[in-house]
Amino acid sequence: METKLDQKRMESVRRRCGFSSGFEIEAESLEEGDFNDILYFFEKSGGVLREQKRMEAFRDTLEECKLLDIGYWRVRYTWEMDIPTILTGHRSFPFEAWWTMEENFEGLIREFWDSSFVSLMEKLKLLQNHLKKWSGSIKSRKDGLKRSLTRELESLLLKDRDDDTMAKIIDTKIHLNLEIDKDECASTRRRINSITKLVSEDGREITDGSEILEAATGYFEDLFASNGNGDPQNVLEGIESIISHEVNESLLSPFREDKVRTALKDMGPIKAPGLDGFPALFFQQYWHIVGKEVLDFCLGILNGNKGANLANVTEIVIIPKFHNPSSLVNFRPISLCSVLYKIVVKTIANIMQNIIGLCIDEVQSAFVPGRFITDNVLLAYEILHTFRQKRTGKKGYMEIKLDMSKAYDKVEWNFLKEMMLKIGFAHEWVGLIMKCITSVSYAVNINGYRGRVFQPTKGLRQGDPLSPFLFLICSKDAKETVSSLLGVRSSSNPEKYLGLPNVVGRRKKEAFKSILDKISLRIDSWSTRLLSQGGKEIFIKSVLQAIPTYAMSCFLLPKTLCESIENKLARFWWQKGVGRRARVFKAKYFPDCSFRDSNLGSSSSYVWRSIWAAKASLEMGLIWRVGTGENIFVFEDAWIPNFTIVRLTSDFGNLQFVKVAELIKSDVREWNRELISNTFSEAEAEMIFRIPLATGPHEDLMVWKGELSGEFSVRSSYKLLQDYDPTAYALHHIYRDFYNKLWKIDIPLKIKMFIWKISWNYLATRVNMSLRKLSTNYLCPHCGSGEESVNHLFRECPASVTIWKELSDAILVTFPFTDPPGQTIKVNFDDAFDERSKLSASGIVVRDSSGSVLLASTELHKDVDSAFAAEAIACRRASQIALNINRESVIIEGDSLTIIKKCKQRDFDKSQVGSYIHDIQMLKNRFKTVSFEFVPRSANNLAHILASETLKRRERVYLVNGVLSYAEFQSKIDYAREPD
Template identity: 30%
Template sequence: MVRLSSIVVVFLLCVVSSYSANDVDVQEICKKATDHSFCLTLLNSMSGGPGKDLGCYASYTIDVLRTNVSNTINVIKKLIEQSGSDPRKQNHYKNCLSGFETDDGALGEIEEALQLLKDLDYNGVNMRMSALMSDINDCSSEDETSMLSKHELGFEPGTLHLFTFKNEEASMQYQELSERHATLLIQEEGYWKQRAKMHWLQEGDMNTRFFHMSATARSKKKKVSKLIADNGTEVHTQEELCEVAKSYFDTLFKPRDGDYDPVLNLIQPRVTDNDNVFLTAPIIKVEIQQALFQMHPDKSPGPDGFNPAFYQRFWEQCSEDIFSAASNWLERGYFPTSLNETNICLIPKCDNPTSMKDLRPISLRNVLYKMISKVLANRLKCCLDKCVSQEQSAFVEGRSIIDNALIAIEFIHALKRKTQGRRGELTLKIDISKAYDKVDWGFLRGVMTKMGFTDVSIRWVMMCVSSVNYSVLMNYDRVGPISPGRGLRQGDPLSPYLFILVTECLTALIHRAVGRGDLHGVRICRGAPEISHLLFADDCFLLCTANVVEVNELMRILHTYEQASGQEINLGKSEVFISRNMSHTAKEDLSRILGVRLVLGTGKEVMIKSVLQAIPSYVMSMFILPASLIDDIEKMINAFWWRGGNNNNNKGIHWLTWDILACPKTHGGLGFRNFEAFNKAMVAKQAWNIVQNPNSLVAKLIKARYFPHSSLFEAPLGYNPSFAWRSMWHARQILSFGCRWRIGSGDNIRVMHDLWLRGSADKWVPSPQPAGVYQLSVRDLLHDNYKAWNIVKVRNLFSGDVAKKILETPLVSSVREDKVVWEEERNGCYSVKSDYRLAMRYIIGSDKYHVAGNWNGIWKAQAPHKARHLLWRLCRGCLPTRCRLLERRVECILNCPVCDVEIEDELHIFFRCVVARDSWCAAGLSSVLHNGVYQQSNAMDRIFAMCSNESSDTVGRVAMLLWSIWHNRNDKLWNDNVQTPRQIGRYAFDAWHDWYSVHKLQSNSVSGTTEVDLVRWEKPALGWVKCNVDAAFLSGSGRTSVGVCFRDNSGQLMAGMTQWQQTVISPVEGETWALLLAMEEARHRGLDRVQFESVDRGHSHEA
């Protein structure tokens, strides 16, 4: 054991605070030239409670199952030797060893071997790391004053260095051991990252400590110490806790008899024969592969311990077995018992849970089962649009739950404004208790049968639903098995689609009542659709006339639905809002009949609590946040950034404004989010959806209410608008900057009122124009018999500049439909990301949005993020050198704290200080320091010049060296610790080399200068024809030309053609036009086996 500094002790106490003192042994392994010493923490696994199930963590997937099987076998042999007289451990390790040494790669054989990981956990990595660091110490000389041979590291003559080895063989061994050590670092971080479930952290230093503490916190939070049983008694022992959990789920999943017929008789067939052929076609390997790679690799494994990362990494090796097994199971009509076993993990909803209702059950299924389930789900969702009514907005492709949220907001706003009239109206928000868990399987089967699904489709679905066996994880003890008789598993890919099929029965009941006149929907204005209900997956909004008759009818419908489907309405969490023209007494009477709480006031609470509060991004998707709120948020984040998170009175120096920090990294910022621009981009997406889907329910309602006789871009704000429309109205300006009409027939595009011009920021035809032009459509400017501009007519109607813009707008004969497209994306579809960039340019201004400099070179440098960040701060003038502090009116001594000779600025501290210059030499970078190209008068220009002329590896080494120099400067200033230039140089090289080794293994590629591949024309295969196309643009002429040539498989020219057009288009559009002409020509010539290739891009397509 060694004495550790008090800081290290505090750190270790924080990390291992969940373990008793007798269970922890900490040993310093080796002090290497990196950020910290390596400490081996040995935890007594036998005192940590029950053992955990096998988890196939990504770190071990890389180590055990890819390249290091032999190393792992050696580790197991060492464990056998160290297990001493413990026969249980010896037998277990020997079984694992035989599993690793087998040649059979099937999952069943390697699973026994992988059980080793249950015992090794983090300590297995620590053991190997300890052995490696010992080997590194053995090959490294203790003589810190001797010189390293310049031949060994390839440095220039005269280079100073501190690396010392006993001999050349030791130097090579050091390199090999360092790479193996980097591999272990990845495994260590990967292990804790998976257990921490922090998928958002993508880059930076090795974050093992962060992930370890997160995993420890998650483990402590999940622990349940007491529960209240059904009889009201409080239980504490593990055995009693397990019994309470089992009893709860046995009751929850217990089936009950239901009356299906009154509901099922209302369901009409909706699935076509073609749909059934698609749904029941034999599965193919590509479908399974697609389903697998749609899963996040680090998702928690099921009972078998294999996570998605395992199957994704070894897809080539196990794909045939998986495909064969899946096909066999579906063909014979049942699964193996173990396949659909499911663990239920209990996540506390609050601190110190005391009831099972305080625990959120999460189903952990085997990935092998999820692949099959997801294949069926991917097929089913393609047919949902015709199976599910328009009132349901969740889980149906092409619909958005936000659409129904917007409709609900408009209705609540309308009821709030309704103060006159004898007819009142109400909205009832109902909450369904344990909606997924109580779905009746017989009812689900009946619904699918009535909708027209074949017996094969239904059998496959019911295999997935009914073959499940549960085990509850209570403090890591498995409780079970529990065999359910009803319910859908949340998290199963099929469950959401099956659930909304069940909710179609509620829609059918309501539609029948409306058709009979027993129930009336609500209409917010003349011309708007009448709506009786809205569905948000398992949440429901019901709307009707506020009278006793209709309220009783509503309750009868809900009761019928409960009896048939097994669902239960939770009246305690349901709420009703009634229009303001009803008396308070009448409102109370109706709420009493319904048995739900009456919501008073504005009614916004209903929407916020039921829908918006669940996912905060929904709020920013529908409402423009107040400027004062956005400003406060950005100020807090800015203060946190510059203060470093310390809650003290020192606010720190705000070197840059938030607007600058929010600029992209390529433009001199840090890419932080500008909330105003992001908020407007998200709201603009709703406006875009209304423009693109005019026949959707929300589009019809919004248009009828706010712009019945115009387009969204011309709509006035209107009288007493809702907050949602007010937000959309303000966001449409940003939307208009990137939108334009794509000309098809031209009938729907108004010349003077729509955005359709190309090649200019202003897409409107400018006013004033002759009176007759204002009523014209674009179709009136085309020839009658073919799609081309009527040049004479255009020039007669418009001035020279406007006529030129019109005639340069391209026309494509194959495009027949007028459609609004988004210019900022190649596919013409709106994205929040591209609109955010557009909004940033307008909100911040182009002068702040882009600052000149080779910022890309900084961020592409091969170095740790902290080193690249230092380069950015240096170039942005944000480093607190003494000259910079003086500029900020901070009184301080100006001399350099390291050499105490010259005034400290960026140029001095990094390039001119004697300690810095010697450090450059010690790090092997003297040639860069003295290069005449890098002798600019300020540090920023020097860095940019290096980024432009040196490889990313060299820039990375420079960045790491500058970080080390700055770190040494701060250590001297605040702690009076002094390092020699040799120590600084060694630290910089070692730190960079360690990072580079880890980064190389993680990315499987090394960035740097690569030779450009030569593009050569290749002959097509026998029997095929190759068609090469290209587009050319004559600058300033507004003319685009394309060329097409066909060659056979011997390279002989078969045909060629050229065409030009007086138009302004992008290079991508030019190549697309050329491909379109080539395809038309190939069809005209009767060629059916053609390989099309774009000359500039090298893209190849076969037809």
């Protein structure tokens, strides 16, 4: 309860009312009144800033008392008055993603689509009405289900609480909560995001719903009206033509189905749809029904035969830039384009993404593949650090920080068109883009209601996939213009840039306190208190641990802050290339050496100290992949995989070689076994012989040994640090493999959590309940013959034994070999590997379209490092044999999905088998037509038998038009099976 009585009088009231518990909080000032403490900074407007410790203490108090902040959704601050009226207007059509899970929904769509013979846009409009009626019947059914579940729960609560009844109560509660949560979460979200008041430019307060909608429409109508700023040619005088004739030719090639399908596939399935209400999920899931008409519509626009105006009616929704704004200036407009229009412009944007680097300045980082926005964060910090260090000399520096207000909205269409033509884009390409930009019409959506439609004459849309690229092109000449205009407002010391601190002083924790506030805010949300253990795990991994990631990509966070974050998470869990950025740091801190040879230096910035602190961790994970060996020092570099001590310890004082290349016979691309055996110890020599050498030499590569791909990842870096410091593991090494496998299994999370609890004996068995003085009965309720421990419950109880026996019969599904089509031949490969001898065998079988064996071949290979390498060697051997047969069309099949994927890719493979994959890629270029396909083991049995028997018998085979006796039975099975 809340009272305005002072503490002394409250004590008297408590005694008279008989309250046995409670607490009093003194008023904030000498005057008596409400308890005006707050949980977060944004809950207070004006006055002196509240101390962080005081807010943390208040949050801790609420947590200890098990109290929740239920929120407040009307006027933000209690001293503001007037309650607004509800909006009226056209309600938007909401397509619900869960409809697709209804059993008859696809049939409903197909029946309607096949029976309608109007245009695509008309079909979608009619389908809206059809689905509204259908969803009404679904809602009635679900309301009936809620009532039924409520009655069932009330009935169960009146019964005796035996085990069966408790199980039914829990299941019914879960089912009922799921149905209720869908509606409550949506209602709560709408309530929180609703706009209840606006203040017009003349200071008038608007609370009527219709007036708010019209005011917003008028605001954006004025915002997107062109100023008619004359001829832009004088602004474009210094811009040079960049786009070449070859680039324009590639841009003007006809659009095809695959590009349209790729654009649709890349869209978020349930991201906000446009005016028609259909999200990308609808078109993705039912492409086999609607795809032909959608494809014809989009290609008609892209290839110049149709206008885009039919699909280009865009809804504007406004997102607040901060909590509870009242002026439209403080909202960010987001354009909800229809998915049909998005498919068109995303197809164009995917092409623009590949060439945007040609059109913009090197210092621009956003939206360019291979560049990151965090690059600019680091550079801004480094520049300001240099300013602070500059204390002597006559020449100083000046910083100009610009904030472009409503930048997208102010782009003049005429200027954009002339700019694209000036840098060299073809008229046809510019015409296609301008057709998409200028055919737009807008309707503002406030609180789910849509206003009147209007046509803009300038501006780019937030939410249009093409807008970021067009804006970058428009801003190309900004540097020259700003250089000539210095009449800008200055900022004495901008606290943040792109959301991160510009200057980090000695109080580092204070600089990053907003991270802890964000985590606290998400944890303290009332909805997170109701999560299950599995739900908490997902929330921690997906939401909470992601919050500090952005800052951690640039700064080494203080240890005390990390500990505070860990404490927060733990408490929540247990309660219910050398880019521009690198070049800047290299020029300043290590101009004459590599990063690995750099020193920390004095007066270094906090960014550089954060980066340099990770150097030791980086060194632990780097290793050379041997190509030519010209760049690798034998006794100084790490180049031997799977070796705990990567620096060789041989006595090399009198040796005449220093590079790995001198250990390789370059003419045959093999290790010089005699030289290596006479120089190194037996263990060292064996490890060197296992390093694969590509038949065609390639450059030496520095790779990351923590990942099989050779690419750096934060996850593997953390893993290497844990291996380096065994005390970092929370679990004993005996259980490490078990838990690694458990978390990787593709099963429901609640089952994983249940297994985890079993492994730690956290289940409420009767033995555990008795140990905690919660029960006096130890006996198993199922058999009554033993104590109900975890081991008894799952292994020894007769009921459990019966269940395990019934589950033990496996269902085997096999996939047979299939013949290749037409004149194509099929080459199947497999391997067998002996870990102890490091010997492997390759089995290759070649068959034609009738299934007849054309060739059976096996080969033995020495010094093979792993079964993975053995599979790659077998694939290389299969490629060599297929090339020698000299057929126009070849299919190469294997049962190693990873190897097949690597063979399909074009990029250089940095993994341990990269040398073999390099050879396969070189061979692949010499085929007329070749494809690599994955098949399960059951469809690859003949090659498997050949490899296994060869490893046992230690004999090579090369047999034309047949196989050896031990493989004849499998060959007949593959040949005699029913054709497809």
